[in-house]
Amino acid sequence: MSQHSSTITGPSAPPRGGGDMATFTADAIAVAVDGQLLLEDISFRLEPGQLLAITGPSGCGKTMLLRSLAGLIDPVAGQLRLNGEAPQQLGWPAYRRRVLLVHQQPVLTPGTIRDNLERPFRYRAAASPWNEAAATRFLERLHIEAERLEQRADSLSVGQQQRVCLVRALLLQPDVLLLDEPTSALDETARDAVEALIREVALERSTAAVIVTHDAAQAERWCDVQLALQPTAGGNGQ
Amino acid sequence: MTDLEHGAIELSWIDMTIAAGLVLVAGAVSIALRLGLERRLAIASLRTVVQLLLVGFILRQVFAIDSAWLLMGLLLAMTIAASFAAVGRSSRTFSGATFQAFLTLLLTGMLTTFTVTGAIVGIEPWYRPQYVIPLLGMVLGNSLTGISLSLDHLLERLSAGRQQVEMELTHGATRWEAARAPLAEAVRRGMIPVINSMMVVGIVALPGMMTGQILEGADPMKAVMYQIVVMFMIAAATSLGCMLIGLLACRYLFNSRHQLRSELIRQRA
Numbered sequence: 001m002s003q004h005s006s007t008i009t010g011p012s013a014p015p016r017g018g019g020d021m022a023t024f025t026a027d028a029i030a031v032a033v034d035g036q037l038l039l040e041d042i043s044f045r046l047e048p049g050q051l052l053a054i055t056g057p058s059g060c061g062k063t064m065l066l067r068s069l070a071g072l073i074d075p076v077a078g079q080l081r082l083n084g085e086a087p088q089q090l091g092w093p094a095y096r097r098r099v100l101l102v103h104q105q106p107v108l109t110p111g112t113i114r115d116n117l118e119r120p121f122r123y124r125a126a127a128s129p130w131n132e133a134a135a136t137r138f139l140e141r142l143h144i145e146a147e148r149l150e151q152r153a154d155s156l157s158v159g160q161q162q163r164v165c166l167v168r169a170l171l172l173q174p175d176v177l178l179l180d181e182p183t184s185a186l187d188e189t190a191r192d193a194v195e196a197l198i199r200e201v202a203l204e205r206s207t208a209a210v211i212v213t214h215d216a217a218q219a220e221r222w223c224d225v226q227l228a229l230q231p232t233a234g235g236n237g238q
Numbered sequence: 239m240t241d242l243e244h245g246a247i248e249l250s251w252i253d254m255t256i257a258a259g260l261v262l263v264a265g266a267v268s269i270a271l272r273l274g275l276e277r278r279l280a281i282a283s284l285r286t287v288v289q290l291l292l293v294g295f296i297l298r299q300v301f302a303i304d305s306a307w308l309l310m311g312l313l314l315a316m317t318i319a320a321s322f323a324a325v326g327r328s329s330r331t332f333s334g335a336t337f338q339a340f341l342t343l344l345l346t347g348m349l350t351t352f353t354v355t356g357a358i359v360g361i362e363p364w365y366r367p368q369y370v371i372p373l374l375g376m377v378l379g380n381s382l383t384g385i386s387l388s389l390d391h392l393l394e395r396l397s398a399g400r401q402q403v404e405m406e407l408t409h410g411a412t413r414w415e416a417a418r419a420p421l422a423e424a425v426r427r428g429m430i431p432v433i434n435s436m437m438v439v440g441i442v443a444l445p446g447m448m449t450g451q452i453l454e455g456a457d458p459m460k461a462v463m464y465q466i467v468v469m470f471m472i473a474a475a476t477s478l479g480c481m482l483i484g485l486l487a488c489r490y491l492f493n494s495r496h497q498l499r500s501e502l503i504r505q506r507a
Binding site: 070071072073074087088092093094096097100101102103105107109119120122123124125126168169172 | 401402404405406407408409410411412415419495496497498
């Protein structure tokens with residue numbers, strides 16, 4: 001059985017931004033893959049607007065942890081709460097819209113960038129209407145010209161697709177963003193733009209984020225707190 | 239001509255032997271061109287004769303007995319065989335798929351067949367096997383192809399295309415919202431053969447049932463009317479079948495927490 005322990009470092013940052021946003025807590029979460037325990041006793045409390053970095057060696061279960069925080073898989077133990085409410089109380093689709101996972105590999109559907117950005121607003125759990133002005137503002141902040149809204153999504157580079165996926169998530173105004181290596185396919189300029197935008201959204205909208213990164217310098221620079229997953233036995237996973 | 243007006247010309251065993259000679263022509267071509275198909279052709283021909291004679295024998299018994307219970311038993315056996323065939327052709331499967339195919343074929347097959355025999359043809363009594371068995375056979379034969387294509391595509395989209403579905407779920411889609419696109423595409427795939435055959439029916443080839451009726455001496459217009467009913471019946475059964483198997487599969491492969499359980503899908507060896 002392979003397990004990983006966790007340590008949290010960094011100042012216990014006070015909530016940033018305005019008031020009534022939700023606190024996200026993970027209490028003693030354990031994650032298993034194919035019956036093998038990969039992570040256990042993962043606990044943290046994320047205040048509105050706070051950025052938490054999850055670091056750790058490759059294969060230690062960072063992605064699986066994000067998947068369980070997003071409710072795509074069931075943790076084998078522990079409890080998630082958003083503002084004191086369990087996901088089942090909120091309803092899973094509504095929970096996922098508010099605690100929104102952005103995969104490392106960009107996933108876009110065939111069609112234009114606009115089609116992709118508008119798509120989640122068709123779901124019943126969508127809480128706000130489609131906002132084109134916000135879409136173009138976010139795209140431009142991430143160095144994608146607004147005129148490209150009508151361009152086919154599959155004509156973009158992987159780095160551009162990764163940024164479009166991030167814009168799609170931001171437009172839904174989640175309480176918590178779960179970002180899996182969000183700058184892995186980006187050059188330095190684009191990476192800085194993403195970091196700045198997420199920080200700005202954290203300040204202005206109190207959107208918190210859990211950010212998986214293998215880059216210790218980025219975690220240090222970008223986030224308020226860090227959760228380091230340490231392998232304790234020769235496990236593998238993800 | 240005179241014979242046709244009085245119905246079908248009876249075929250003797252000598253006629254059948256001459257027909258077998260036609261297969262020998264195919265065998266000779268295979269030998270001449272060294273295709274190596276003679277053995278398979280011989281087995282296929284033998285199977286055709288044995289299987290059809292067996293069916294003829296069974297049908298003769300069933301028609302003679304004329305029992306509702308026996309008929310229902312036979313329909314059930316046909317449906318079970320069709321459901322195994324439907325799932326067996328799919329390259330991916332999951333536990334319980336055959337039962338879901340059985341339920342689907344049972345519901346759609348019976349609904350369309352008995353709508354035709356009861357409301358359209360108006361047979362008396364309702365279970366007359368001469369009508370029910372061939373009609374259900376046609377429905378099952380076509381909808382099992384549709385169901386199998388549909389299921390194959392759906393399972394591919396939910397396993398190989400899992401990320402796409404999970405992307406929808408992470409943005410707040412319910413399981414049905416996330417399954418909608420794969421499901422619609424799966425139904426479309428399953429319907430293609432039926433729609434294609436409806437598009438070219440009568441132009442490229444005459445359907446088997448219609449040809450049979452015409453050879454039997456029926457008025458071509460009457461045969462055509464029957465064929466139209468049959469085509470519509472097959473279209474309805476196939477579309478309902480593709481949709482129902484998709485809904486049942488999605489209900490099983492997504493749980494109440496709106497998670498996709500793609501690990502339940504097995505790739506067939």
